[in-house]
Amino acid sequence: VSAVVIHSQPAVPADRIDDVVEFWRRENPELDVTLKCLGMRLRTVAHLFEREIRQELAAIDVEIWEFEMLLSLRRAPDLQRTAGELLREANVTSGAITNRLSRLEDHGWVRRDVDPSDRRQVLVTLTEAGRIRADELMTTKNHAEEKFYAGVPRATLTRLGDDLRTLLLAARANTSADG
Amino acid sequence: VSAVVIHSQPAVPADRIDDVVEFWRRENPELDVTLKCLGMRLRTVAHLFEREIRQELAAIDVEIWEFEMLLSLRRAPDLQRTAGELLREANVTSGAITNRLSRLEDHGWVRRDVDPSDRRQVLVTLTEAGRIRADELMTTKNHAEEKFYAGVPRATLTRLGDDLRTLLLAARANTSADG
DNA sequence: GAAGATTGAGTGTTCAATCTTT
DNA sequence: AAAGATTGAACACTCAATCTTC
Numbered sequence: 001v002s003a004v005v006i007h008s009q010p011a012v013p014a015d016r017i018d019d020v021v022e023f024w025r026r027e028n029p030e031l032d033v034t035l036k037c038l039g040m041r042l043r044t045v046a047h048l049f050e051r052e053i054r055q056e057l058a059a060i061d062v063e064i065w066e067f068e069m070l071l072s073l074r075r076a077p078d079l080q081r082t083a084g085e086l087l088r089e090a091n092v093t094s095g096a097i098t099n100r101l102s103r104l105e106d107h108g109w110v111r112r113d114v115d116p117s118d119r120r121q122v123l124v125t126l127t128e129a130g131r132i133r134a135d136e137l138m139t140t141k142n143h144a145e146e147k148f149y150a151g152v153p154r155a156t157l158t159r160l161g162d163d164l165r166t167l168l169l170a171a172r173a174n175t176s177a178d179g
Numbered sequence: 180v181s182a183v184v185i186h187s188q189p190a191v192p193a194d195r196i197d198d199v200v201e202f203w204r205r206e207n208p209e210l211d212v213t214l215k216c217l218g219m220r221l222r223t224v225a226h227l228f229e230r231e232i233r234q235e236l237a238a239i240d241v242e243i244w245e246f247e248m249l250l251s252l253r254r255a256p257d258l259q260r261t262a263g264e265l266l267r268e269a270n271v272t273s274g275a276i277t278n279r280l281s282r283l284e285d286h287g288w289v290r291r292d293v294d295p296s297d298r299r300q301v302l303v304t305l306t307e308a309g310r311i312r313a314d315e316l317m318t319t320k321n322h323a324e325e326k327f328y329a330g331v332p333r334a335t336l337t338r339l340g341d342d343l344r345t346l347l348l349a350a351r352a353n354t355s356a357d358g
Numbered sequence: 359g360a361a362g363a364t365t366g367a368g369t370g371t372t373c374a375a376t377c378t379t380t
Numbered sequence: 381a382a383a384g385a386t387t388g389a390a391c392a393c394t395c396a397a398t399c400t401t402c
Binding site for chain 1: 194196199202203210211213214215216217218220221222223224225226227228229230231254270317321324325326327328329330331332333335336337338339340342343344345346347348349350351352353354
């Protein structure tokens, strides 16, 4: 009795990504189809998600980086972090942070002070106006996310979250990344 | 008899994302924790993945956009696409495509010709040097991907791929996106 | 000397305006 | 007019150099 190899296609129609990967499998039958599809889907979903959030936020005139900076401060003890902490949370270079902080300061959403205990550091504090704005943005983003996931079975979403966490832990080890 | 609500934490240790979401749940108990975690993990994994691929490609002096353009042409019938087709595959504006094509042309990896059947269009063709380079890049990327996923159970990866496809189909409908 | 933040040059994107062809 | 590609201005990033403080 010989087993038939099924290419792990579930009860979901094939999409563009399946077609692309099928092309490469024909060129190289050794290719790991599961891995190729997974990578492409990860990037595509994340891209779609980001674009959707960006559009919803754009309606109230906000960039994603702005959202992330304000929300990071909103979570901080005393609504306050050093520029270095913000830098590491945002995964951008120090030049970008300086740039962003200047713009947030212009809007009056954050304040910059020299850290008295270590005068090399800059303490960034969320102002009252910044806190109010942060909470607005959070609400908008929550609505956008619910809309994005609409129609996907609850069980799928939960399983996705769990599996992604597993992957995330492994990937962090494999890449020795701090993100 | 009262049911105890379990916050769907599987046999995986909590991470930074769980902490962030827990903060917001305390602020707003109505918050859908599963959805918030999922969104953050999607973005984080995709970000990590992209960074890893970028680093591996940088070792052979290639940018990700370059990789995607060459590989898109590599799959095309006759190794040829119009600038507009490339634009829609890459999800960037026409200005970016013009810019990219000029640089690829400088390296001698693609050729630009006016489409004789519609002289508004530009036909982009992968040269022989471009085809060789594309295949090199594909090999490098495959290695990088295998390294990224190392240690994650096969079943998890397969399930992730299937669930992501389900999500992708729904999200495309929810956002009316063409990506 | 090392760490944290700022500055400036270089890069690559978007957006709007333009040019050509249909 | 409308569609496809190009151009240039504005913007935001990275990277390397600099300045201040430890």
